Amino acid sequence: AQRVTQPEKLLSVFKGAPVELKCNYSYSGSPELFWYVQYSRQRLQLLLRHISRESIKGFTADLNKGETSFHLKKPFAQEEDSAMYYCALSGPGNYGGSQGNLIFGKGTKLSVKP
Amino acid sequence: NAGVTQTPKFRVLKTGQSMTLLCAQDMNHEYMYWYRQDPGMGLRLIHYSVGEGTTAKGEVPDGYNVSRLKKQNFLLGLESAAPSQTSVYFCASSPRMRSSYNSPLHFGNGTRLTVT
Numbered sequence: 001a002q003r004v005t006q007p008e009k010l011l012s013v014f015k016g017a018p019v020e021l022k023c024n025y026s027y028s029g030s031p032e033l034f035w036y037v038q039y040s041r042q043r044l045q046l047l048l049r050h051i052s053r054e055s056i057k058g059f060t061a062d063l064n065k066g067e068t069s070f071h072l073k074k075p076f077a078q079e080e081d082s083a084m085y086y087c088a089l090s091g092p093g094n095y096g097g098s099q100g101n102l103i104f105g106k107g108t109k110l111s112v113k114p
Numbered sequence: 115n116a117g118v119t120q121t122p123k124f125r126v127l128k129t130g131q132s133m134t135l136l137c138a139q140d141m142n143h144e145y146m147y148w149y150r151q152d153p154g155m156g157l158r159l160i161h162y163s164v165g166e167g168t169t170a171k172g173e174v175p176d177g178y179n180v181s182r183l184k185k186q187n188f189l190l191g192l193e194s195a196a197p198s199q200t201s202v203y204f205c206a207s208s209p210r211m212r213s214s215y216n217s218p219l220h221f222g223n224g225t226r227l228t229v230t
Contacts, residue, residue, distance in 0.1 A: 009154065034218070043118075044157075044204065046218040086156060102219060104149075106156035 002027050004089045006105035013077050014113050021072040021108045023061075023087030032090040033063055033070040034102070039083045047085070048072070057081070077112045084109050116140050120205050120222035127195040127229045135190040135225050137205030145208045146188035147172075147219070148180060150201040157204065163188055195229045202226050 003026040013019050025031060033050040048056055050063040050070060061072045070087060087105040118139045127133055137146065148160040159172030163182040177199060179191045188207075192199060206219040 006156075036219075043223045044206075044219075044221040049218065102159075104157040106154060 002031075002089060002103050004087050004103050004105035006085075006087055006108045008108045009106070010109045010111065012111045012113065015079055016076050019074050019077040019081070019110065019112075021085050021087075021110065023070045023072065023105060025068050025070065025087075025089050027068075027089060033061070034088045034090065035059070035061055035070075035072050036086045036088055036104075037083050038086070044086070077110075079112045079114055082110055082112045118205055118207055118220050118222040120203075120225050122225060123223065124226045125228070127192075127227065129196060129229060131195050132191070132193050133195065133227075134192075135203055135205075135227075137188040137190070137207075137222060138186055139188075139205075139207040139220070140186065141207060141209070141220065142185070143207035143209050143220070144185075146182065147206045147208075148178070148188065148190045149204045149206065150174065151204060151224070152201050160190065160203075195227075197229045200227060200229045 005024045007022055011021060034046060035048040036044050037047040038044045048059060048061050059072055059074045061070050063070050084107050086107045088102045090102050121136045125133060144165050147162040149157040150160055151157050158174045160178050161169055161172050161175055161180040163169045166182055166185040169180045169182055181189045188205060203225045205222040208219050
């Protein structure tokens with residue numbers, strides 16, 4: 001079964017420290033992985049997608065198929081990075097066998113202290 | 115450009131009452147979704163729609179019904195609310211079913227529902 005695991009409910013770091021939010025997935029095919037972010041009182045929005053290999057707001061994430069991981073990293077955390085982060089997996093046949101959809105992890109709350 | 119708009123923003127219901135949550139998108143997206151967000155559970159898909167007039171069950175559909183009479187609107191109904199349905203509900207839309215490179219999900223601001 002497809003599954004996304006984010007082992008940390010809460011991650012607290014100091015400003016300027018490196019941060020890594022862990023995400024592991026279970027999927028038999030070739031998945032598409034995403035990171036979504038929800039800042040306080042704002043809607044969920046897409047942060048990163050593995051296929052684009054981009055860096056957004058200093059964050060990067062590399063898909064490691066051997067370890068089935070898609071960890072989100074930033075070398076120097078900022079206070080404005082404090083938010084809820086969700087890792088998500090997209091693949092065909094998640095429901096009904098013929099339709100694709102996003103499966104979300106349970107989320108990690110990042111708190112960056114001054 | 116409003117994007118995805120959800121109404122109402124907040125609601126308190128008594129057990130057994132019914133209500134409808136409205137989701138409207140102005141991006142001409144084909145696909146729409148209803149998720150619920152609970153502490154420690156992340157986002158779970160309730161129902162989704164691949165186009166006007168079609169709906170399908172997601173991961174946690176029990177106790178909910180949906181309708182997509184118009185392409186821009188996706189309604190989530192609770193016929194007889196239960197305390198277990200206390201949650202934050204998010205609507206989302208995308209131009210394609212799979213949230214791929216060119217079609218990430220666009221989310222609404224959420225509806226906070228409390229059932230007493």
